[in-house]
Amino acid sequence: MNAAGSTLTTHRDRRIPPFDVARVRRDFPILGQKVHGKPLVYLDNAATTQKPQTVLDAILRYYTQDCSNIHRGVHLLSERATQSYEDSRSRVKRFIHAADEKEIIFVRGTTEAINLVSQSYGRKHVGPGDEVLISAMEHHSNIVPWQLLCQESRATLRIIPMNDRGELLLDAYEKMLGPRTRIVAVTHVSNSLGTVNPVRRMAELAHRWNACVLVDGAQAVQHIMVDVRELDCDFYAFSGHKIYGPTGVGILYGKTKLLEAMPPYQGGGDMISSVTFERTTYNKLPHKFEAGTPNVEAGIALGAAIEYVEALGLDKIADYEHELLAYATEAISKIDGVRIVGTAREKASVLSFVLEGIHPHDVGTILDQEGIAIRTGHHCAQPVMEFFKIPATARASLAFYNTRQEIDALAAGIRKVLEVFR
């Protein structure tokens, strides 16, 4: 082989996916189906991810072998279910590098996690004249809970601005911080733009003013390695169903010191130590924030999902997805009439775009006929749409089980849309 040939080979070798995508895809039974007679191309992973067989097995195992209530039974089934549930908590703790299991609160999802913090921590610490900072690219679930809190507490909600690429303006942010800043709530990865925000730096700046920092990790934990202690955030929230686990379960991480000082969010069973009609003593962490019977099977299956992700390796996942996003960005942006919305230098998974003169909803319907599932609309981020002066975008969001062939199918689908509307 000549020199040029061997260079080419090396180059190719480097581009071989770090894991076998075809094999990975076989772990996800849903991906093998056809939609409108075409192979399913699932590119709506920012809305929800598909589940590997191990997650489905974990749900079925709970219902066929261990179904019982947790934290209270003396019988074997309850013991096993409780063990699985708590093993899952430990796995989450290790996964996000928290210091202790008691910092891991099971909730319904990211939305509930943020509401918990705004209602419990927020009500206690935010008063008239105080300020809560959120960013211009937040999902509605990281806007509305803070609006409610600010209205109630007569505090001010301030918005950290961004540039046309969809990157937060750190200088402006730094100037917004001050002695009245109580809370900074920011997304780790934007669901509508794909921007990865410098949350570690943002937390560091906020802490200079003793402000508390919540990071919305709903679009982050499945794509990049998260170390809550390294980020030094005070709270970190994510959803199970976006990391290949079931719906109805999510995680709120909080620093022990803060969680211990916070009043309960909901009252009920499991969150108490003792109850009389005169007085109730609350349970210790994390149970203080876990009133009522939780979504047991989802909590257990979330552990299975994280186990699956860890077995693949988040570093390998990140590398593969990064390369696939670059490939997709190139393939889509070279189509005439396409504009990519969200061109931050640091991005993960999300490719939002608009076609000139064609509404994203029409794009979505035509792509669906080609078997391609994408999201169209405002992605629960209407202020982002307003910023870019568009009513909506079409959004393809990638997972590690997506392939270059699927990106090619997406590009062909977009060309078909243009053909229909020509």
Place this chain on the structure above:
Amino acid sequence: MSDLRELYQQVILDHHKRPRNHRKLEDANRTAEGFNPLCGDHVYLYLRLEDGVVRDIGFEGTGCAISTASASMMTESLKGKTEAEVRALFDKFHDLVTGKSAADADPASMGKLAVFAGVREYPVRVKCATLAWHTLRAALEQQKEAVATE
């Protein structure tokens, strides 16, 4: 492609590209706003009603091809109609796109609006086709709140 052409008929694409009556009516005496929170479609409807008859009608807003074409063709079909005729047409149109009148409807009686029959194969798009019509009804009833098709 043939399935898609049922939805995206030439008439619809034409009205999408060149919507008719796409203007604000300065002398409107009935107006309403409608939006579809799910996809961001937004329509403002302007109506001049005299002696119970639609004398003029216009709309503004942003939306997908189906909602824009539906608004455009709706305005074309309503001029000169009485309020009662407008309400009757609303019902017929609604049945047409939801497929309630699939077997026995007389598409000819719908005139050009019959092209929207293809929408019934796309349940999530029904609200796109009906947004302008719901907004129309709100305008007739002088509803203050914006209409949302959810």
